[in-house]
Amino acid sequence: MKLNLGRYLSLQKPYFNTVINSNSYTIWSGFAFEMICLVNIDLYLKIRMTKGFARTYGYWSYVSSDDIQKGSQIDFIVEYQNGVYDIVECKFYNKAFTISKEYKENILHKIDTFKKYGAKGKFDIKFIMLSSYGCEKNSHFHSLNITQDITLDEIMAN
Numbered sequence: 001m002k003l004n005l006g007r008y009l010s011l012q013k014p015y016f017n018t019v020i021n022s023n024s025y026t027i028w029s030g031f032a033f034e035m036i037c038l039v040n041i042d043l044y045l046k047i048r049m050t051k052g053f054a055r056t057y058g059y060w061s062y063v064s065s066d067d068i069q070k071g072s073q074i075d076f077i078v079e080y081q082n083g084v085y086d087i088v089e090c091k092f093y094n095k096a097f098t099i100s101k102e103y104k105e106n107i108l109h110k111i112d113t114f115k116k117y118g119a120k121g122k123f124d125i126k127f128i129m130l131s132s133y134g135c136e137k138n139s140h141f142h143s144l145n146i147t148q149d150i151t152l153d154e155i156m157a158n
């Protein structure tokens with residue numbers, strides 16, 4: 001019998017050192033960070049001082065029905081009772097995250113897509129960065145009008 005071991009654990013030692021720089025590890029760690037943030041929504045709301053006002057929260061995405069328009073995915077959104085939405089971008093990185101021009105344009109597209117297809121009635125959008133070590137304060141950071149830059153240390157301190 002022939003085994004296909006392409007998707008199984010490596011027997012190389014130490015295993016962690018063989019995968020830490022791989023693309024699949026980067027994707028997995030980012031997704032795991034998003035899930036930790038979402039599961040601990042109470043800690044997030046406590047930091048934002050909005051715990052009693054939240055109505056719903058969760059992942060949001062828009063899939064375009066044509067090839068012309070680009071879809072969008074938001075790590076998580078918190079909807080409050082007063083028509084305010086927190087659009088939360090989660091970034092797990094090994095140092096302060098640097099917002100590039102391309103990344104800023106991607107964020108602006110996400111916000112515009114949500115305003116068009118996700119927001120209900122009268123609304124106000126608050127954009128929140130939630131990252132392992134915070135964001136570098138460059139021109140792209142400031143041009144996004146980030147409401148709050150929350151770090152993992154702040155989440156875990158509560």
